[in-house]
Amino acid sequence: MIAGSVTAWSLEGLSYRPSGAPRPTVSDVSLEIPHSRMTAVIGPNGAGKTTLLRLMLGTLVPDGGMISLQGRTLAQWTRRDFARAVAVVPQGETDSLFTVREMVAMGRYPHLGPWQRERLEDATAITLAMDRCDVAQFSDRWMATLSGGEQQRVRLARAIAQDAPVLVLDEPTTSLDIRHEMTTFELLRELRADGTTIVLATHNLNLAARYADNLVLLRDGAVVAHGAPADVLTASRVEATYEWPVDIAVHTDGSPQVVPQAGGRSW
Amino acid sequence: MFLRTARHVIPLALAIVALTAFTACRGNERRQQTHASAIEVTDDAGDIVRLAAPARRVISLVPSATETIIAIGAVDRIVGRTRYDVAPEIATVPSVGGTIDPSIESVVALRPDLVIGWDTDKRRQVRTKLATLGIPVLSLRTQDTSDVFHGISHLGRLLGRDTAASRLAASIRSQLDSVRLEVTGQPVRSVLFVVYPDPPMTAGTHTFIDELIGLAGGRSVFSDLSQLWPTIPMEEIVRRRPDLLIVPQGELKDDSLARFRSRPGWRDLAAVRAGRVATVPADLVQRPGANIGNAARVLQAAIHPETLRRP
Amino acid sequence: MTHARALLAWPLSLRLLVLALAASVVLIAAVRLGAVSLTFSSVLQAIAGRGDSTTITIVRELRVPRALQAALVGAALAVSGATFQALLRNPLAEPYTLGVSSGAAAGAVLTVVTGWATRYVWSLPLAAFAGGIASMLLVFRIAYSVGNKQTLDTRVLLLAGVVVSAFLVALIWLVLTFADTESVRAAIFWMMGSHAGASWRSVAILGVCLAPGLLVLFALARPLNLLAIGEPTAAYLGISVERTKILAFAMATLLTAASVAVSGTIGFVGLVIPHAIRLLWGSDNRGLLPCAALAGAAFLAAADTSARSIAGANELPIGIVTALIGVPCFVWLLRRPATR
Numbered sequence: 001m002i003a004g005s006v007t008a009w010s011l012e013g014l015s016y017r018p019s020g021a022p023r024p025t026v027s028d029v030s031l032e033i034p035h036s037r038m039t040a041v042i043g044p045n046g047a048g049k050t051t052l053l054r055l056m057l058g059t060l061v062p063d064g065g066m067i068s069l070q071g072r073t074l075a076q077w078t079r080r081d082f083a084r085a086v087a088v089v090p091q092g093e094t095d096s097l098f099t100v101r102e103m104v105a106m107g108r109y110p111h112l113g114p115w116q117r118e119r120l121e122d123a124t125a126i127t128l129a130m131d132r133c134d135v136a137q138f139s140d141r142w143m144a145t146l147s148g149g150e151q152q153r154v155r156l157a158r159a160i161a162q163d164a165p166v167l168v169l170d171e172p173t174t175s176l177d178i179r180h181e182m183t184t185f186e187l188l189r190e191l192r193a194d195g196t197t198i199v200l201a202t203h204n205l206n207l208a209a210r211y212a213d214n215l216v217l218l219r220d221g222a223v224v225a226h227g228a229p230a231d232v233l234t235a236s237r238v239e240a241t242y243e244w245p246v247d248i249a250v251h252t253d254g255s256p257q258v259v260p261q262a263g264g265r266s267w
Numbered sequence: 268m269f270l271r272t273a274r275h276v277i278p279l280a281l282a283i284v285a286l287t288a289f290t291a292c293r294g295n296e297r298r299q300q301t302h303a304s305a306i307e308v309t310d311d312a313g314d315i316v317r318l319a320a321p322a323r324r325v326i327s328l329v330p331s332a333t334e335t336i337i338a339i340g341a342v343d344r345i346v347g348r349t350r351y352d353v354a355p356e357i358a359t360v361p362s363v364g365g366t367i368d369p370s371i372e373s374v375v376a377l378r379p380d381l382v383i384g385w386d387t388d389k390r391r392q393v394r395t396k397l398a399t400l401g402i403p404v405l406s407l408r409t410q411d412t413s414d415v416f417h418g419i420s421h422l423g424r425l426l427g428r429d430t431a432a433s434r435l436a437a438s439i440r441s442q443l444d445s446v447r448l449e450v451t452g453q454p455v456r457s458v459l460f461v462v463y464p465d466p467p468m469t470a471g472t473h474t475f476i477d478e479l480i481g482l483a484g485g486r487s488v489f490s491d492l493s494q495l496w497p498t499i500p501m502e503e504i505v506r507r508r509p510d511l512l513i514v515p516q517g518e519l520k521d522d523s524l525a526r527f528r529s530r531p532g533w534r535d536l537a538a539v540r541a542g543r544v545a546t547v548p549a550d551l552v553q554r555p556g557a558n559i560g561n562a563a564r565v566l567q568a569a570i571h572p573e574t575l576r577r578p
Numbered sequence: 579m580t581h582a583r584a585l586l587a588w589p590l591s592l593r594l595l596v597l598a599l600a601a602s603v604v605l606i607a608a609v610r611l612g613a614v615s616l617t618f619s620s621v622l623q624a625i626a627g628r629g630d631s632t633t634i635t636i637v638r639e640l641r642v643p644r645a646l647q648a649a650l651v652g653a654a655l656a657v658s659g660a661t662f663q664a665l666l667r668n669p670l671a672e673p674y675t676l677g678v679s680s681g682a683a684a685g686a687v688l689t690v691v692t693g694w695a696t697r698y699v700w701s702l703p704l705a706a707f708a709g710g711i712a713s714m715l716l717v718f719r720i721a722y723s724v725g726n727k728q729t730l731d732t733r734v735l736l737l738a739g740v741v742v743s744a745f746l747v748a749l750i751w752l753v754l755t756f757a758d759t760e761s762v763r764a765a766i767f768w769m770m771g772s773h774a775g776a777s778w779r780s781v782a783i784l785g786v787c788l789a790p791g792l793l794v795l796f797a798l799a800r801p802l803n804l805l806a807i808g809e810p811t812a813a814y815l816g817i818s819v820e821r822t823k824i825l826a827f828a829m830a831t832l833l834t835a836a837s838v839a840v841s842g843t844i845g846f847v848g849l850v851i852p853h854a855i856r857l858l859w860g861s862d863n864r865g866l867l868p869c870a871a872l873a874g875a876a877f878l879a880a881a882d883t884s885a886r887s888i889a890g891a892n893e894l895p896i897g898i899v900t901a902l903i904g905v906p907c908f909v910w911l912l913r914r915p916a917t918r
Contacts, residue, residue, distance in 0.1 A: 057813075059810055078818075079817060090810060093807045094667050094807055094808055109803075162815075362892075370891040371640060372614075389695055391695065
């Protein structure tokens with residue numbers, strides 16, 4: 001049912017409730033994220049996608065359950081080793097006076113000691129990453145002078161420069177136009193073909209369905225379904241989860257495409 | 268989590284303090300000359316000032332001491348003054364800056380063999396710095412009239428002008444005595460000496476101003492306060508109803524009475540309404556030095572004008 | 579503009595060299611200038627112990643230690659300011675943001691008013707140092723007690739710093755209201771900052787306090803870069819966020835407290851020097867920290883020299899000079915068109 005055999009990330013009985021919140025944001029989630037595959041976490045607003053990612057990355061501490069990466073629990077990983085295994089592209093960051101190249105170079109920090117200077121392999125990784133994300137022409141510009149989409153590409157380049165076997169992206173294409181959204185997903189497909197394990201949270205159901213090997217559908221902090229896109233995205237299930245009537249069309253490549261109907265319920 | 272932070276920071280800070288104390292204790296203060304000294308004086312801060320010979324190059328950071336030095340005939344020994352010393356006799360002497368923040372470098376460049384400083388310098392920065400450079404410092408207290416006489420005596424000894432100093436002291440004493448005599452029998456007037464009008468500040472007991480006022484036949488309405496220069500609420504002034512206001516006046520020759528008549532609070536005082544506001548030259552009355560005899564006279568003229576002998 | 583851009587694309591070694599040269603020039607000028615202007619050769623002679631004994635005293639015991647102290651304090655405040663700006667992710671942050679200056683001032687004022695400063699000369703700097711550290715610990719205590727007790731929320735930290743400062747300043751003025759005139763004068767003079775009390779001893783002590791702090795912070799340059807962008811990002815790129823924050827805060831506070839203890843509260847340097855370097859060469863702390871250290875040293879030594887030579891024998895308080903000179907320079911820097 002789930003494509004890919006070796007497990008990169010394993011979650012068991014994960015639950016989390018922020019202090020003061022009436023209900024848990026994530027409740028009893030058990031998942032296996034397969035190695036070298038692209039897994040997309042989807043769900044309506046407030047379903048807990050970002051929280052789930054944060055728990056997986058160790059930024060939030062779960063109230064219950066266990067998370068293991070490559071066979072070791074999170075507690076057994078040092079921050080530095082984890083950074084060499086998992087690269088993250090966050091949604092947004094504070095403005096600062098760094099150039100694009102300096103920003104991408106930060107992806108190499110987990111590989112360098114405090115007094116160590118950049119080596120040839122670091123410079124190569126940085127250049128390759130910038131070329132791949134098409135930001136090489138911005139190399140000497142301040143981050144703040146770039147558009148939102150361009151900045152996002154720089155952050156992606158940074159994550160690629162990290163050379164980690166796992167790549168996690170939190171809503172990487174939310175503010176991007178068609179061209180940049182498509183190039184991002186094409187790039188992710190390339191990386192996956194190179195063997196990178198990809199986990200991304202996204203709102204774009206249709207692109208997720210076309211590019212991802214596995215989908216995880218969340219609602220109210222629980223897993224509604226997971227598996228191949230064709231298995232997860234059925235009309236009844238999508239309607240029940242998103243509370244809106246939809247039709248499912250089939251793309252030429254065989255993936256299900258969600259087409260919302262007009263005239264459904266109001267708020 | 269806080270305890271963890273504290274546990275890291277406190278030992279580190281203590282280590283630094285210990286290192287600091289260690290480095291500090293291995294100081295390199297130059298010692299003052301310990302061989303047989305010709306002149307030795309214990310100053311008002313309790314330190315012993317030793318000179319091998321009478322001082323020939325003096326820098327005075329205390330304006331009233333400068334006046335005393337001039338009065339005992341040693342003006343030629345003054346090689347440096349503060350910017351507040353405006354006596355014409357030393358107009359050509361270079362300035363070293365302020366009274367408690369002089370330029371140490373300027374002081375040192377003038378090669379003094381004695382510096383006169385303030386007893387009340389709370390940070391002792393000047394004194395400490397000059398001490399490490401081997402320059403003797405005489406700390407003077409300028410609080411009451413006995414301080415004035417001690418100061419004159421110390422300066423006389425250190426400058427080798429003991430005779431002139433005793434003569435000066437004697438002449439001041441006789442001036443004070445004659446003022447006291449002339450006001451004997453006069454009714455004691457209640458007085459408020461207005462150091463500063465807003466917020467109101469006066470001279471408390473144990474200041475030389477208060478003593479001189481007493482000598483000249485007056486009594487401060489705040490003689491019960493122990494602070495030296497107390498700030499007093501307007502209400503209290505009104506309640507105590509001083510008969511006379513004495514106001515020190517600087518270069519600005521403004522009409523003090525008119526000013527007080529326009530000030531809220533002050534204008535309601537009986538003394539102000541009746542015009543009983545006397546001005547005295549600020550320089551004279553606020554420098555506890557060689558001029559306190561004249562200061563006493565001026566106060567006598569303000570408090571008991573009827574006792575002045577007609578020329 | 580391309581010319582300017584080329585000028586500013588210097589490699590780090592060139593930048594450091596130029597700044598080091600500038601600092602050296604300033605230090606030499608600092609020893610040459612003063613109430614009496616000295617030629618370079620007479621300075622060298624005096625340092626070697628030859629020549630007129632007064633000049634020797636002036637150069638060796640007064641000018642050189644003073645110039646060195648100003649340089650060290652300038653470097654410390656600049657590096658500390660850059661660190662706080664990275665940690666608090668706020669361009670308005672500076673060394674005194676977390677209450678160090680008010681704590682130090684409270685300690686200093688206490689020793690002045692109680693008379694300890696008169697009896698035991700070393701008590702003032704010690705109390706200032708202790709006060710600075712204590713106030714930082716108080717701010718941390720408050721910040722940790724809010725919300726999730728495990729992590730340090732930098733916004734809460736900033737707020738706690740502001741309110742603790744306000745409280746301490748009010749306390750200081752309360753004490754001064756009841757103090758005698760001389761104490762008030764002494765306290766105010768101290769708070770305006772001055773290097774007049776510099777001696778070889780104070781320079782040595784300062785060096786001892788500053789060396790570990792500067793070294794640790796230079797080593798933390800990359801983690802500081804990441805923290806300046808965001809704490810989650812820093813964690814994702816391998817930084818132990820809480821540990822690094824605590825270490826960096828502690829070192830920056832140590833630098834600040836030591837500086838304030840010897841020379842009073844000199845403002846402006848810690849805020850503006852890092853920004854000036856940033857405007858020229860960006861936020862990468864690997865270059866920013868050492869460049870800011872050298873620039874801060876040059877700036878404060880220059881300001882101190884001006885403070886004691888411009889008005890004849892009258893010493894201007896250095897905090898005033900740093901602001902009066904610094905603001906126009908900074909505005910000029912700000913107004914340069916945003917390149918790149």
